[in-house]
Amino acid sequence: MRLEQWLYTIPIKLRSLFRRRRVEDELAEELRFHLEQRAERGIAAGITPEEAHLEALRAMQGLEQSKEACRDARGLNLLENLARDLRYAVRMLRKSPAFTAVAVLSLALGIGANTAIFSLINTLLLRPLPVPHPEQLRALFLSTTRERPQYSLTYPLFEALRNHNDIFSALFTWSDHQFQMRSGTDMVHVNGVLASGDYFPALGLPPQLGRFFTRVDDHLSGGKDGPVAVISDRFWSEHFQRSPQAIGSGVLLDRIRFTVIGVMPTDFFGAEVGTRPDIWVPLSFAPKVDNAACMTSRSCWWLVVMGRLKPGINNQQLEAGMKVISPRVLHDALPTDWALHDQKDFLQQRLFAADGANGWTFLRVQFAHPLTILMTLVGLVLLIACANLANLLLARASARNREIAVRLSLGAGRPRVVRQLLTESVLLSLVGGAIGTLFAFWLIRLLVGFITSQGGPMSYIQLEIQPDWRVVLFTAVVAGGAGLLFGLAPALRATRAGIAAALKESAQNLRRDRRSLFAQTLLPLQAALSVLLIAAAGLFAGSLFRLLNTNPGFNARDVQLISVDTDKRPEKGAALSVLYSRILERANALPGIRKASILWSTPLSGMGWNDVLVVPGRNDLSDEQRLTWINLIGPRFFDVMEIPLLAGRQFQASDTASSEKVGILGELAARRLFPGKNPVGEHVNFEKTSIRIVGVAGNIKYRSLRDPDYAELYIPYTQKQDNGTPSFTFALKTAPGAPGVYSTFRSALHEIAPDVPVGSMQSMQKQLDDSIGRERLMSSLSLFFGALALLLTSVGLYGALAYDVTRRTGEIGIRMALGASTGNVVRLILQETALFVAAGMGIGVLAVLAFSRLVANLLYGIEPNDPRNIVVAVLLLLAVAVTAALLPALRASRLDPTVSLRQE
DSSP: OOHHHHHHHHHHHHHHHHSHHHHHHHHHHHHHHHHHHHHHHHHHTTOOHHHHHHHHHHHTTOHHHHHHHHHHHHTOHHHHHHHHHHHHHHHHHHHOHHHHHHHHHHHHHHHHHHHHHHHHHIIIIIOOOSSSSGGGEEEEEEOOSSSSOBOSBOHHHHHHHHHHOSSEEEEEEEEEEEEEEEETTEEEEEEEEEEOTTHHHHHTOOOSEEOOOOGGGOSTTOBTTBSEEEEOHHHHHHHHTTOGGGTTOEEEETTEEEEEEEEOOTTOOOSBTTOOOSEEEEGGGHHHHSOGGGGTOSSOOOBEEEEEEOTTOOHHHHHHHHHHHHHHHHHHTOOTTSOHHHHHHHHHOOEEEEEOTTOBOHHHHHHHHHHHHHHHHHHHHHHHHHHHHHHHHHHHHHHTHHHHHHHHHTTOOHHHHHHHHHHHHHHHHHHHHHHHHHHHHHHHHHHHHHHHTOOGGGTTOOOOOOOOHHHHHHHHHHHHHHHHHHHHHHHHHHTTSOHHHHHHOBTTBOOOOOOOHHHHHHHHHHHHHHHHHHHHHHHHHHHHHHHHTSOOSSOOTTEEEEEEOOTTOSOOTHHHHHHHHHHHHHHHTSTTEEEEEEESSOTTSSOOOEEEOBOTTOOSOOHHHHEEEEEEEOTTHHHHHTOOEEEEOOOOTTOOTTSOOEEEEEHHHHHHHSTTSOOTTOEEEETTEEEEEEEEEOOOOOSOSSSOOOOEEEEEGGGOOSTTOOOOEEEEEEOTTOTTHHHHHHHHHHHHOTTOOEEEEEEHHHHHHHTTHHHHHHHHHHHHHHHHHHHHHHHHHHHHHHHHHHHTHHHHHHHHHTTOOHHHHHHHHHHHHHHHHHHHHHHHHHHHHHHTTTTGGGOSSSOTTOHHHHHHHHHHHHHHHHHHHHHHHHHHHTOOHHHHHHHO
């Protein structure tokens, strides 16, 4: 069609669509005019008016037929027919509220669960950064001999990469940092980022206001504006009320005045997904605001590194280039203070680049595999819901045989009737998808809560899941596809029956037909998927149960943790230890606190510090035997945590910087380092310092409940006297239900050190629970999906059997008239059900054996192919199937044979 024809016809089509009644009146008037003109010509030719009118109608091939031809010419019939089909579908579904409610609820649960999991996958794995050409970004990692690569790199590694780079147009790096900032009378923490000068130029995003810093600003003394900072849109709104005067203003961070030079775009929070930093400062200021040693240390792994590829570089060239520069980069960044064999292992590693279009997040490493498993499970739930829908549609279509036969006999084509039935199934699915979206929002909040509740490295996560076009498209495709895919077979089967046979059937006298292959497949399919989902739920629940019953080695009850940040205090070394001792002495005297102590690394926080100890006179010990995890603690720590002291004594106030260096070994470390003897009184060397062992404590779970026991060495915090003394956490054993502990402690702390930021209070029990957040997530959702699968399977089984019993009324009546007992009828129905369910169970068991291999690394204390778990899954499904089948079977057994035979 030429352009001028489009320009002529489009207004006509739009007018026909939006002013339909007027257009229809004009069409009727025009056709009547043509009819009258033809009739007048016939009358003028000498025939009677009646004959002329009939002749004109024949020539126009009928008035209504001509109207249809004109409507077809407008090309809007498809929309009009669709609107009529939708109106009719709504009327039919309103006539069967029970059927509609069950179908919509089944699909809503299945589609909602899929939407929720996909939304999280989209946020973590699929959504690209909102920057120009994100496909050019690559994240750089270091391969290791361990299962997981080294995702954080050292600053010397980054410098060596930049010096030898000929692949990337820009390389940039960053690290998270919490700044101290005064807010009113309090010092508070502000989430920030230390970023290299190429961070913003490489991302290529313009600022909302002002400018971004570059390499010129990335110097210890700063550029022309001195120390500079870029702030987030949220920080700009909260602290500057979105005033343009913010540019050039100063903000005091970690006792350093930074000049604000730019504001980030509203919807961008940096290259790290799942975080919401408020301040970005140049990386060169790390020595002033963070640990200065990390800028020069070749063993401090703290930076995430990304790069933007040069134009024209493809993946093959990238891989070859990384292979070429890896030896030179690793040689330049070799940790020279490592043992020789560790240096050799380091040089044998290599750098590799991964797709960075979606940014970087540790969540991707932590949850990629669990989310894939969950997506598989919710996909199976949706499949069961769709099979359930197909079963319901089959029963409904059979009950409408007469209606469909009448429509076919009156001239409706089979494609037209199939389209009408598909419209009903798709409408059900779309309504289910709309309601499922509401369920998805609730489930998303649950998922985010599970993820962000974890302690340690996950504590800074502020994940916000915003649906985008991918989520909308996914939900629409899933909803529409489910309706089309599982509504097509019932629609084709319903329109295949002979018209004459269907018209002879009455609603009460339905003859039994052979079940189609599609119908025979649905029940075994549901049973197989249910066994798989129940078994998966059993595996994850069993794993969680064993973790919950794992002894952590301490008593978390009534223990509260409050962290303080003294990194920016002027006191260092011994003076800082004195400050902590004053705070600790005051905490022990506060009301509601039974006893208090202090520690550096809290148990199950996911963080730690290890080193290789030296035992004088023992050269037969391997590095693995001597590798020990270190913690700094205060007096009464073992009393607060209720860790048993197996030998010797605890630390005392007399263990000071000037006294003999002492330590307490964990039980495992004592067995490894001093097998067969009491280690109390023996010595170990740590950081070139001789430490006398004064006690042996019971083992505790140091970093994770899943990890095996670690060898541990405890050192008094008062004897860690170098300038790198870290911030500590206070562990408070409180009276049960004691009120106001946090506010009392905070007031006491501010009296002693008003400039020290205080973290929120968290119970040790919550930290224990949060440490198994992933297992709770998998267990809770898999149990929910397993229960949902059972519910859907029971509804589908009941619906199919209820329909089957109705179809076999006459047959059952004949059997009972010939002497069949009630038990015989019940047994007949249950036996046929058992065949379908048993076939599905067999397939399901095979699926469980295959699936269990995929989740083996997510389990704890339970074998993936645990036969007890499979047996429980089979028995549970069998119990549900028998219960669902029993009701239709009992109803069949109560049929009156006389009434049944009379109907037959």
